[in-house]
Amino acid sequence: MPLLIVEGPILKDKDKKRDLIIALTEAASKTYKLPREAITVLIKENSPENVGIGGQLLAERIPRCR
């Protein structure tokens, strides 16, 4: 602990995942004054069929998006 859970869309690029984890770990380490080793990040990828925004499926709201 601390733990950060990111609920986002699908993220194919491993480099983006790495960059996100570095940035979040850095921010949490600074806020809580804890070493980076104490910070865990979980990236959750949600299919656009399983996300609703404003009562619409993300899959139908932005059909070209993925």
Place this chain on the structure above:
Amino acid sequence: MPLLIVEGPILKDKDKKRDLIIALTEAASKTYKLPREAITVLIKENSPENVGIGGQLLAERIPRCR
């Protein structure tokens, strides 16, 4: 925000997902007196091998279910 996370079994039918998202968004919008656009819904689908009820795997409790 608000955000609603649904932890349920696998739901193959896209129409069912859409209907669920509409109903949950409607209910949250009414309760919090916020426009629908403010409401996010995430549907999480759990494999029956990863769910335990009463100490039994859902996969073994209802073998025909999926």
Place this chain on the structure above:
Amino acid sequence: MPLLIVEGPILKDKDKKRDLIIALTEAASKTYKLPREAITVLIKENSPENVGIGGQLLAERIPRCR
């Protein structure tokens, strides 16, 4: 299971909580074709100091809100 977790602002009114739980339970029961007894709802109330939208504290974005 299914379980619905609602992450929202503070909700003082018990009647609103009851109404929300009824509506969410009804919707989930219909979608998953499961009896109401199988559905659990958890309402999480988040202090406006602990919510960020668009990089701003909810407490500062809507100062009159609670």
Place this chain on the structure above:
Amino acid sequence: MPLLIVEGPILKDKDKKRDLIIALTEAASKTYKLPREAITVLIKENSPENVGIGGQLLAERIPRCR
């Protein structure tokens, strides 16, 4: 309710899942003095590309792990 959510690495072995669910259900049942039937467990499996520990991807921290 109670509900236990386990965020862990990928767990291929169904027997291990069953054993984990039994042990967690037993522990929760004892603590809350509730029958096992009231306890739900969800096992979440996270890809090593989606987990960051100490600012490093789990996939890169332990490359042989899966």
Place this chain on the structure above:
Amino acid sequence: MPLLIVEGPILKDKDKKRDLIIALTEAASKTYKLPREAITVLIKENSPENVGIGGQLLAERIPRCR
């Protein structure tokens, strides 16, 4: 990681919390073949006004409970 999140009713007794944490840590350590130090447990206590089971507030379903 692994992380275990327990969503349960209010649990006043610190000894019960300690016992629950020990049992869950033990079980996860065994399943994932990881040292205890790698396991984090979060106990979440939910007010009976914020829990719905079968469409009823827990506060009204079991009025004597707390």
Place this chain on the structure above:
Amino acid sequence: MPLLIVEGPILKDKDKKRDLIIALTEAASKTYKLPREAITVLIKENSPENVGIGGQLLAERIPRCR
């Protein structure tokens, strides 16, 4: 969406919360190429009696901490 949930210890300082929210929003906005307005952050504060690390209560592991 995206949504970031931070499970951490108690964080009394409002400025720290604001800084954390800004940093996390910035990072997520960059990764997902979405405007800041799309990003929500929830900070969850966990009492040291409700956190277990390595099978020990955080309250007992670091008694002076809060």
